[in-house]
Amino acid sequence: MKSIILAASMLTTLPSISLAEFIDGNEIYKRCEGPNAVSVATYAMGVADTYDLLVRYEKTTPFFCIPLQVSARQLKDVMCRYLREHPENRQQGAAGLGAVAFREAWPCS
Template sequence: MYSNLPWYGKALCLAAFFAISGSSFASADWQNGNKLYEGCEDHTSFNLGYIEGVIDTLGADSGKFCIPANVIAKQLKDVVCKDLRESPKDRDRLAAFLVFRSLQRAWPCK
């Protein structure tokens, strides 16, 4: 169903899903980098699930980023959290975009 959407369309679908879900994490401001960064600081597992959800939605084989097969989930979170820590001026942006950008910076396709 979503396989024909461009990566940004998938990111928007993911953000919309979290915005309308009944989860306690679905407040309107959850999907920004500030809230995602809070998860980096308090070591919540939701952060990791969000990052993996973005990867699943965008497609690890999308050609937008190329994560090596031996990378573990904690590394994904560490990469995103490092990027958020080093770019505080961007944390008001959409969290799905920031995750995408972090992964693309860390593992660009060659």
């Protein structure tokens, strides 16, 4: 329950995107450059934090293992790079695409 509340509260920090909207990779990719890039960093942090909560409290198997010293900008860069390199997947949900991007960049050993 805590993870759901935290995830919902993180999504409210995205400017001009309501919680009722489905956020796909196309929407995130449009925001990768320019003044809205900070919203991608915020979204990427939310994806990483939500998965971390699921692993810690729901005892799920880690899907990716982000090192502690990784910055929000790095999370954004990894997510945007994945979206740039995989345009065929951008219609999918952004959170899932972020998780796949993080797994490619930081697989668990």
